[in-house]
Amino acid sequence: MAARKKIRERGEIAVKTVSYAVAALFIIVSVIPLIWMISSSMKDNISIYRFPPTWIPEMPRQVEVTLNYDGTDLAAAEDYELDAMKAIWFTWKKMQNEAIGELVVTGVKNGKKVYTAAMPSYKFTVGRPEIVPTQLFTDAMMRLKLAIIREREFTQFEWYEQAVPYESTLQLPEQLQELSAIVKQQMDDSNLIAGQVAAISEHKDWKRLFDNYFVLAQFANGTAGSYGFPHFLLNSVIVTAGSILSHLLIGGTAGFALAHLVRGKVGVGLTLFFVATIMIPEIAILVPLYLTMEKLNLVNTLWGIILPHTAWGVVIFLFKGFFEQLPGELMQAARIDGASEFRIYWRLIVPMSAPIFTVVSVMTFIAVWNEFLWPLVIARSPSVWTFTVALNDFQNRQSMGANVIMSSLVAATVPLMIIIISCQKLIERGVSFTGLKG
Known part of the structure; x- marks a missing residue:
């Protein structure tokens, strides 16, 4: 028996084609903003406004800086902590539009490590309105803000009671990456930091892509208490x-x-x-x-x-x-x-x-x-x-x-x-x- 032919209505194919095309268009129009929102949630604030727009977020970078204190009169832990805070907050305030994921500062003196200070990007975003609300940055201001930084734990500071040997040769690489070069320039130009940049390096840190979500958990506001x-x-x-x-x-x-x-x-x-x-x-x-x-x-x-x-x-x-x-x-x-x-x-x-x-x-x-x-x-x-x-x-x-x-x-x-x-x-x-x- 011959196979029965399927009866098609006139214009059936055209109707289906238009229907699927319209459905696909609506799906695309609906999904694109969602994808852009998710992508932008992992970007720094400047990358969102770049033209042409980029869909893939730029990988944040961790910058590690070594400050040499040879020849300085710093001795107490509080003095070193203050200098580390000035180095971190001053540099980050000047470079807040860069994709820095984390800034780590290591202080060395006489070839030995005396402290390590670190701050991820979300800590800076949360603390910026309170610690450095304007471009004005002075030694006196940083001394006043140091207590707040400690209380809110914006920056981790580890002091070595007994200085530990430091293996670095304290020499800068001949070819600095672009971000490292900018960080070095900012610290060299600052007359607030007692230490001198002796070494600097950077590497990509994918974990910092999600720092904007950590900001949500850290943000606090209001007179009735602090709520994340x-x-x-x-x-x-x-x-x-x-x-x-x-x-x-x-x-x-x-x-x-x-x-x-x-x-x-x-x-x-x-x-x-x-x-x-x-x-x-x-x-x-x-x-x-x-x-x-x-x-x-x-x-x-x-x-x-x-x-x-x-x-x-x-x-x-x-x-x-x-x-x-x-x-x-x-x-x-x-x-x-x-x-x-x-x-x-x-x-x-x-x-x-x-x-x-x-x-x-x-x-x-x-x-x-x-x-x-x-x-x-x-x-x-x-x-x-x-x-x-x-x-x-x-x-x-x-x-x-x-x-x-x-x-x-x-x-x-x-x-x-x-x-x-x-x-x-x-x-x-x-x-x-x-x-x-x-």
Whole structure:
């Protein structure tokens, strides 16, 4: 028997070609900014603005400098530490636009090592607004800042009580790499450093690619205490989780009541009421909402951020649309067996409604996780800031570079991507049953 030929509709190939081309275009347009964000999160602040743009981050380099103190009158450990801090912070301030991953300074005298000081790039980024806020750099200023450097552990300083032999010949290589040459020039031109550059070298350090993420954990700000970025992420997690749970409990039960318990004009009126709340812009109720939270003494608390998200009209509408699609025969059979409406909901409806619960959870997560305006208004203290408010403050008051902002956006985007990718099938099933088709 001859093989049956497949019947093709006219223009079918053209439609498929255009469809796949448009889908591929949208994927590319969506992925390119994501790739650029991840790439920029591992760059220094200047590389982001280079033209033509570079997609692959430049590998940071560790620069090791040997300072020779022969002929100087330095003797006490504090004097050497002060000179090491001036060498590191002065040089880095002058070269803050270079891709230095870590600066290590070793002090030697009479052929023996007396100290080693080191500071990675993220420590400089965190300490720069406090230690060297301007280009003005003096000996007196560094003496005042030394206590802060010690307290905040910006720079590691190791003092050798008994000087150890130093094997270097204390000779500079004939051909310095470009970065090393700039470092040497800056230190030679400085009249603040007592030691003289005797040797210098550099090598690539891939671990420093992730220093922008360490900056997030180190940044601190606010009068109510010092909080790192993980604290603000935790606040966002608490607020988002509380909002999701309230939607699942309140929105789910309200949607079930509208779908199967409240009938007639009352049910229609309540449904229209919840739908009407969707049309009210957030900015219109901002002041009344704030005054309400103030009367409840919930200003500057996490509860004050969570409570306005406990029941959205759109959530109740979605639950109602899904529950109406469920077979009524099962509920009728449960009622005949003597089950209460509460038991029917928890033992019968909830197990069958995983798709809509997933849709509501993801929808709430996206909205609350990225929310900025309401947390900014209600949260006065850094202790209750969400990460969106913290990012705004960091950028305005700490002069955070674009590279650190990119790393914070990556840290905030990763949970969202994981949730959406892992719940994709349930989301598709849930939307198909809510009545929001097309």
